Amino acid sequence: MKKIKMGIVGAGVWGETHASIYNEHIFAEVVAICDIREERARQVAEKYNIKEVYTDFREMAEKSDCDAVAIVTPDFLHADIAVEFANKGKHLLIEKPLATTKEDIYKIVEAVERNGIRAMVDLHNRWNPPFNTAKQKIASGILGKPYTAYIRLNDIKWVATDMLSWSDKSSILWFLGSHSLDTLRWMFDDEVKRVYSVKRSGLLKELGVDTDDIFLTTIEFKNGGIAHMENGWITPNGNTNINDFKFSILCTEGMISIDASSHNLIHMVTEDRAHTPDILVSNTVFDRCKGFAYESIRDFIDRLIDGREFRVSLEDAKKSALAIIAIQESAEIGQPVEVVEG
Ligand SMILES: NC(=O)c1ccc[n+]([C@@H]2O[C@H](COP(=O)([O-])OP(=O)(O)OC[C@H]3O[C@@H](n4cnc5c(N)ncnc54)[C@H](O)[C@@H]3O)[C@@H](O)[C@H]2O)c1
Incomplete structure (x- = not known):
């Protein structure tokens, strides 16, 4: 079966968690990662065998052929990234909160609807x-x-x-x-x-x-x-x-x-x-990720694969x-x- 090609923007603490889940999921692979801290992005890329490394999310949106993107930047930095990837037709898993201003909330909703892509927010x-x-x-x-x-x-x-x-x-x-x-x-x-x-x-x-x-x-x-x-x-x-x-x-x-x-x-x-x-x-059990904070991320892939609605x-x-x-x-x-x- 086809694997979902994931991109990740934000390679901090939780961005690395996303990489570990996709890496473990039999229907997913991480093909691209982006962080303004290049060294950090390279460190996570090396650990999870991610081929493309970017420091500019706009360049990643332009060049990467990923199917979906996880947005794991700080709380107030979700909207511009979500809109950029929505405009390229990528499905989105946005970390909570969706956004922190009304303007940003509606910008994301408009871009998702206009581009007909699927979006879930990680309210786990x-x-x-x-x-x-x-x-x-x-x-x-x-x-x-x-x-x-x-x-x-x-x-x-x-x-x-x-x-x-x-x-x-x-x-x-x-x-x-x-x-x-x-x-x-x-x-x-x-x-x-x-x-x-x-x-x-x-x-x-x-x-x-x-x-x-x-x-x-x-x-x-x-x-x-x-x-x-x-x-x-x-x-x-x-x-x-x-x-x-x-x-x-x-x-x-x-x-x-x-x-x-x-x-x-x-x-x-x-x-x-x-x-x-x-x-x-x-937590991990015999090196496999367990716990509800991982299940929500895994579920995003499951639901892209089976086409059912996000929870x-x-x-x-x-x-x-x-x-x-x-x-x-x-x-x-x-x-x-x-x-x-x-
Ligand atoms: N679902 C959960 O349980 C959970 C847990 C922790 C964090 N989060 C959420 O995940 C998001 C990230 O949190 P974190 O703890 O990983 O923070 P973090 O500070 O560890 O990581 C954020 C990363 O984003 C990078 N970044 C900032 N601006 C960027 C940009 N324009 N382009 C690319 N990269 C950029 C930073 O350099 C940093 O590496 C937040 O929204 C947070 O609320 C969710």
């Missing part, structure tokens, strides 16, 4: 086993209708201060809030009507990173559901897991609770701290991103904000 929590199970139970109807929910998805400070070089140009709302928001929309099977968010900042600024610390948001859905969403980048670095991830949903005839980060499936203690390794998210549509990602923009605005002005299209 739908592949997270406990969440996927919760969704199946809710969809079966045995719990009645979703009524209220609480979701907390926080990172330790290190992600903002050390892991990402660009956290001051993004926010925890884009980096993790996009996952939380997509999860809520999916569970409620509904769209966000209105949001009210309160934020705090100062701790990260003191550490030299000019971004907000934490957002606490109330979300109202169109059909009456309510959720509370917490996203912060200030969990103490000593936490046993990078994430602090909790979820509960109260339905009219039942409820579900999930502890996705300190689950203690595996607990490891070294001289200086305790760890709860992220085995549900991303996260461009419309899903657009709606989540527009709701995040409303949350940002609400936290800025201290008032509830309606989510509006356009």
